[in-house]
Amino acid sequence: MKLLLCLECGDLFNLDYSIKKCSCGKVEGKYIDNINAVYKGGVAVPMGISNPSLLEAIRNQPEKGMGEEFTAFTIPKKCPTFIKQDQ
Structure with a gap:
């Protein structure tokens, strides 16, 4: 799953x-x-979020206590599948 983080507003x-x-x-x-x-x-x-990791965390979601971790990562600045366009 691809995501965007805005360093200005934090979204x-x-x-x-x-x-x-x-x-x-x-x-x-x-x-x-x-x-x-x-x-x-x-x-x-x-x-990005690793889809298989997220699905596994959802399957293992506990009733209480600490939540189940999953893998999230920054995508390289130059990535052929997630392209930054000029303004």
Whole structure:
């Protein structure tokens, strides 16, 4: 799953096939197809969540206590499937 983090307002949001923006409007992005996405914003940090890791954490969600961890990561600045576009 691809996400965008706005370092200006702190919003972290997932992408869709239509453009989504953070609260302050300085970061936006969208999916082009099932794999490829584009984004804009000088304060944007592309991020990802490992889908299998997230599904496993959901299956193992405890009733109480600490939640189940899953894998999240920053996506490289130059990534062929998540492309930063000029403003």
